[in-house]
Amino acid sequence: MAQIDETHDPGLRSWVASANGHPDFPIQNLPLGVFTPPGGGVPRGGVAIGDMVLDLAAAHAAGLFTDEAARAAEAAAGGTLNALFALGAGPRRALRARLSELLAEGGAGRGEAEACLHPAARCALHLPSRIGDYTDFYVGIHHATNVGKQFRPDNPLLPNYKWVPIGYHGRASSVVPSGTPVRRPNGQRKRADEAAPSHGPSRNLDYELELGVWIGPGNALGEPIPIGAAAGHVAGFCLLNDWSARDIQGWEYQPLGPFLAKSFGTTVSPWAVTPEALAPFRAAQPPRPEGDPAPLPYLWDEADQREGALALELEVLLLTPGLRERGLPPHRLALSDARHMYWTAAQIVTHHASNGCNLRPGDLLGTGTISAPGEEGCGSLLETTQGGKKPIRLASGEERRFLEDGDEVLLRARARREGFATIGFGECRGSVLPAPACAAAPGEST
Known part of the structure; x- marks a missing residue:
């Protein structure tokens, strides 16, 4: 079973202002999905944070992840999350820890991460995976x-x-x-x-x-x-x-x-x-x-x-x-x-x-x-x-x-x-x- 750690701290706040007190997507959540950004383009993996979506492909290209977190972000960068789901809990946990660190108030890399955000209301959301069965x-x-x-x-x-x-x-x-x-x-x-x-x-x-x-x-x-x-x-x-x-x-x-x-x-x-x-x-x-x-x-x-x-x-x-x-x-x-x-x-x-x-x-x-x-x-x-x-x-x-x-x-x-x-x-x-x-x-x- 997953364990409680620093990513669940109720006092944790994000520099993404809409995440603080958000009823669904505060920084303690960080759910994964697939979206198309405003203006079109190809579907890619993303993370919901408040009223925004963080583009994982763009964040990975900006060098914001290393080691197991980078492996998970790369697997989630395409049009489905199947490759990420296949990796299991370890890389997914590493990705969560890095996202929490990156999106928290005072987190290093804010400037690069801000450039990877899109308003959720203007994004098209898709099925997270290609469902075989x-x-x-x-x-x-x-x-x-x-x-x-x-x-x-x-x-x-x-x-x-x-x-x-x-x-x-x-x-x-x-x-x-x-x-x-x-x-x-x-x-x-x-x-x-x-x-x-x-x-x-x-x-x-x-x-x-x-x-x-x-x-x-x-x-x-x-x-x-x-x-x-x-x-x-x-x-x-x-x-x-x-x-x-x-x-x-x-x-x-x-x-x-x-x-x-x-x-x-x-x-x-x-x-x-x-x-x-x-x-x-x-x-x-x-x-x-x-x-x-x-x-x-x-x-x-x-x-x-x-x-x-x-x-x-x-x-x-x-x-x-x-x-x-x-x-x-x-x-x-x-x-x-x-x-x-x-x-x-x-x-x-x-x-x-x-x-x-x-x-x-x-x-x-x-x-x-x-x-x-x-x-x-x-x-x-x-x-x-x-x-x-x-x-x-x-x-x-x-x-x-x-x-x-x-x-x-x-x-x-x-x-x-x-x-x-x-x-x-x-x-x-x-x-x-x-x-x-x-x-x-x-x-x-x-």
């Missing part, structure tokens, strides 16, 4: 229970849930960075009162509040990752919205699981918050309720149980056309916490590789929806509205059972702990565009 898990036990109750009130969790981290392979090609609109999908859907399925726009479009896990070095094909080593294969974290067409999903998912209901779009926040930045916010994995089975030995590690969870406040906001027109703020849909994950990030990495599956640098894992207990903590509309039966009423006078065209979903995360600077992930946002036109049978309703 994407896997979505189901580790939010409150979400799994809430959804299960709608179909199996007396037995909401299937027998395997508390034994095995459940997951499925998603579609990497449709993962997009925050701010990219998502088009409502067409697909087959069938209501209980309909004799046959129809094809058309999803009627029950939903979001899912998740964390994303960026994979670091990874493993060779056929070589599992032991649980004690799994944390070393995590290069960073992001917010993730796995958009879901619930009506399409309900019709197609048996017997092989989600397909078109999920593969049309997944949105991630563009900055990879490193394990080093999150070191002060590590927490003990909550004890399992009495009667729950202990994880099998290959998933059990004492250190992971002591500090494998993350104390992260997670928030979902909805901005509708009606709220926008009236100048009203976004409506908070949910407030949750990453400590409600039933399995840790290390456990899902180990389980994924336990059969010898090779994880590669830049692969993406989703945690699954992280809901908190109670109605205010539901991480999806499927839970909040009880499958559309209980609409949400907004200050604009609008109602929502599921998402409508023009709606925008915003995910936010904050890591807070007394005695440390608060850091965040930046926003993960996406708006809903109408479905493309599709042929309908005569008399068929869309």
